[in-house]
Amino acid sequence: MSEAPVTNGANGAAQALLSVNNIEVIYDHVILVLKGVSLEVPRGGIVALLGANGAGKTTTLKSISNLLGAERGDVTKGSILYDGIPVQSLDPNDLVRRGVIQVMEGRHCFPHLTVDENLLTGAYTRRDGGAAIRDSVDKVYEYFPRLKERRSALAGYISGGEQQMCAIGRALMSNPSTMLLDEPSMGLAPQLVEEIFEIVKRLNQQEGVSILLAEQNTNMALRYADYGYILESGRVVMDGEAKDLAENEDVKEFYLGVAGESRKSFRDVKHYKRRKRWLA
Amino acid sequence: MGEFWEFVLAPVLIFESWQFGMEVVISGLLAGVMYSLVALGFVLIYKASGMFNFAQGVLVLFAALNLAGFIGLGIPIPLAILLTIGIMILFAVVVEYLILRHLVNQEQIILFMATIGLAFFLSAFGETIWGSDVKKLDIGIPQGRFEPFGIQIQYLELTAGAVAAALVTGLAIFFNKTKIGRALRAVADDHQAALSVGINLRTIWIIVWAVSGIVALVAGTMWGAKSGVQFSLSEIALKALPVLILGGFESIPGAIIGGLIIGLGEKLAEVGWGPYVGGAIEDWFAYILAMVFLVFRPQGLFGEKIIERV
Numbered sequence: 001m002s003e004a005p006v007t008n009g010a011n012g013a014a015q016a017l018l019s020v021n022n023i024e025v026i027y028d029h030v031i032l033v034l035k036g037v038s039l040e041v042p043r044g045g046i047v048a049l050l051g052a053n054g055a056g057k058t059t060t061l062k063s064i065s066n067l068l069g070a071e072r073g074d075v076t077k078g079s080i081l082y083d084g085i086p087v088q089s090l091d092p093n094d095l096v097r098r099g100v101i102q103v104m105e106g107r108h109c110f111p112h113l114t115v116d117e118n119l120l121t122g123a124y125t126r127r128d129g130g131a132a133i134r135d136s137v138d139k140v141y142e143y144f145p146r147l148k149e150r151r152s153a154l155a156g157y158i159s160g161g162e163q164q165m166c167a168i169g170r171a172l173m174s175n176p177s178t179m180l181l182d183e184p185s186m187g188l189a190p191q192l193v194e195e196i197f198e199i200v201k202r203l204n205q206q207e208g209v210s211i212l213l214a215e216q217n218t219n220m221a222l223r224y225a226d227y228g229y230i231l232e233s234g235r236v237v238m239d240g241e242a243k244d245l246a247e248n249e250d251v252k253e254f255y256l257g258v259a260g261e262s263r264k265s266f267r268d269v270k271h272y273k274r275r276k277r278w279l280a
Numbered sequence: 281m282g283e284f285w286e287f288v289l290a291p292v293l294i295f296e297s298w299q300f301g302m303e304v305v306i307s308g309l310l311a312g313v314m315y316s317l318v319a320l321g322f323v324l325i326y327k328a329s330g331m332f333n334f335a336q337g338v339l340v341l342f343a344a345l346n347l348a349g350f351i352g353l354g355i356p357i358p359l360a361i362l363l364t365i366g367i368m369i370l371f372a373v374v375v376e377y378l379i380l381r382h383l384v385n386q387e388q389i390i391l392f393m394a395t396i397g398l399a400f401f402l403s404a405f406g407e408t409i410w411g412s413d414v415k416k417l418d419i420g421i422p423q424g425r426f427e428p429f430g431i432q433i434q435y436l437e438l439t440a441g442a443v444a445a446a447l448v449t450g451l452a453i454f455f456n457k458t459k460i461g462r463a464l465r466a467v468a469d470d471h472q473a474a475l476s477v478g479i480n481l482r483t484i485w486i487i488v489w490a491v492s493g494i495v496a497l498v499a500g501t502m503w504g505a506k507s508g509v510q511f512s513l514s515e516i517a518l519k520a521l522p523v524l525i526l527g528g529f530e531s532i533p534g535a536i537i538g539g540l541i542i543g544l545g546e547k548l549a550e551v552g553w554g555p556y557v558g559g560a561i562e563d564w565f566a567y568i569l570a571m572v573f574l575v576f577r578p579q580g581l582f583g584e585k586i587i588e589r590v
Contacts, residue, residue, distance in 0.1 A: 065476065067475055067476055070384070070471070070472060092476065092478060093479065093480045096478030102476050103476075104473060108472060110466045110470055111469055112465065112468075112469050113466060120459070121462055121463060121474075121479070122477050124478050125477075171477070174477065174478060
């Protein structure tokens with residue numbers, strides 16, 4: 001159980017746009033956080049990365065986008081290929097130029113910049129001129145009409161949902177081919193989460209953006225994703241088609257909060273523990 | 281009116297002769313503008329890298345030394361200015377390459393220590409190249425004064441005010457209307473997020489240090505033209521510290537208004553109270569004012585409002 005399972009991704013290895021191969025990540029030279037994680041994102045796919053707090057979802061995303069360096073983290077083993085090219089040693093800005101952008105957990109808009117300015121900073125790496133960038137801003141506002149109303153408000157003062165939209169819109173401004181979304185549902189009302197996931201799905205279908213989505217909201221993530229990986233304590237413990245995962249008894253019990261059989265007595269908790277160990 | 285009140289109100293009573301009062305106000309404000317210029321350099325670097333650049337004062341001296349040195353070599357003034365700007369940019373590149381990139385993520389106190397080292401190196405290095413004698417810096421600002429409504433104003437001070445206004449306007453446009461300026465503000469707001477959208481922090485640091493080097497050059501030129509280029513210039517620059525405490529470390533408007541308040545305040549105090557206590561109030565007034573602010577309003581007048589939604 002301790003070895004990372006060999007995965008095939010959603011549509012087979014040949015078409016994988018992003019492939020993470022057995023990476024190990026160590027923080028501060030001592031803290032082992034990822035113990036061999038492998039996953040693949042096919043071109044045009046939505047892949048969900050599921051797991052509880054501290055499972056390693058954020059670290060996985062940050063090792064792909066290379067934001068780890070700023071936190072004294074290091075990918076010490078394994079490789080990360082984007083479009084067949086190793087990308088572990090690239091700076092984050094090189095990755096953004098290549099089309100990989102991360103939307104960080106907790107939104108991270110620039111609070112003292114207006115919504116408009118936030119979007120414009122997203123185009124920092126682009127070299128195709130002001131007119132094209134203005135078009136992109138308009139496109140973002142088509143996807144997020146709510147943002148358009150608040151375009152000249154300071155991002156620090158808009159609501160949490162609007163900030164999440166601002167962060168996704170800002171990422172979209174870089175014309176990405178892959179977006180790494182880290183918990184877009186965090187702290188948002190269910191209705192808003194649904195609205196945001198709908199937009200993400202549309203971005204995927206209409207703009208052709210491949211998506212790797214780290215989520216704790218397993219139910220919502222599996223509804224929108226094609227394929228899913230479940231991470232526990234820095235290892236992939238299960239992966240499969242999103243609909244299969246959603247049907248899986250263990251996933252249902254541990255992540256969706258649906259008890260398979262009716263568990264009436266406290267004695268049955270032992271059963272839970274036994275299965276939990278299997279997952280770990 | 282008792283003697284006590286005469287003493288307390290002395291800075292106000294100088295307005296009995298309104299021309300004299302206005303002269304004091306104007307020369308105070310213009311000295312304040314120069315403090316603001318130095319403080320601006322601190323603010324820029326602090327905002328972009330969270331680094332309190334102790335070397336900013338010496339940077340003012342270093343820039344002025346280079347300019348005075350080049351002019352002393354007989355190089356025409358415009359070319360000398362361009363050369364000095366080139367040196368300030370080169371300096372920014374070297375600082376990023378040798379210091380900043382190796383200290384990413386270090387404690388603030390370590391960054392601060394690095395700038396103290398830099399300050400000592402820079403002042404000694406400048407003197408090694410250009411010598412330690414007091415240099416005149418004449419960049420063609422007319423000497424003398426003129427007297428509208430009987431108020432005496434120095435051309436030099438007026439020029440300094442105009443240059444500072446132009447510089448601040450230029451910086452405001454740069455920060456608000458250009459792509460790089462926007463990126464600088466983004467970095468000041470959230471380093472991680474700036475990284476995530478593909479802003480290269482190293483480039484930003486070089487730009488910020490170069491810009492504050494150029495601001496230092498402007499400040500150094502004005503101070504140098506007023507009182508000659510000498511080591512004490514870097515100490516005058518320390519007056520920027522109370523300005524920063526007053527205005528707030530992250531605020532550009534704060535640096536400007538803080539400078540004006542300090543400049544005006546110390547001039548009024550000097551002229552009003554100076555005769556009673558034998559003068560030299562100008563030298564410490566700013567620091568006492570800053571101390572009072574530290575006690576009652578530690579974030580300064582314009583310290584960045586932390587936006588926190590509930």
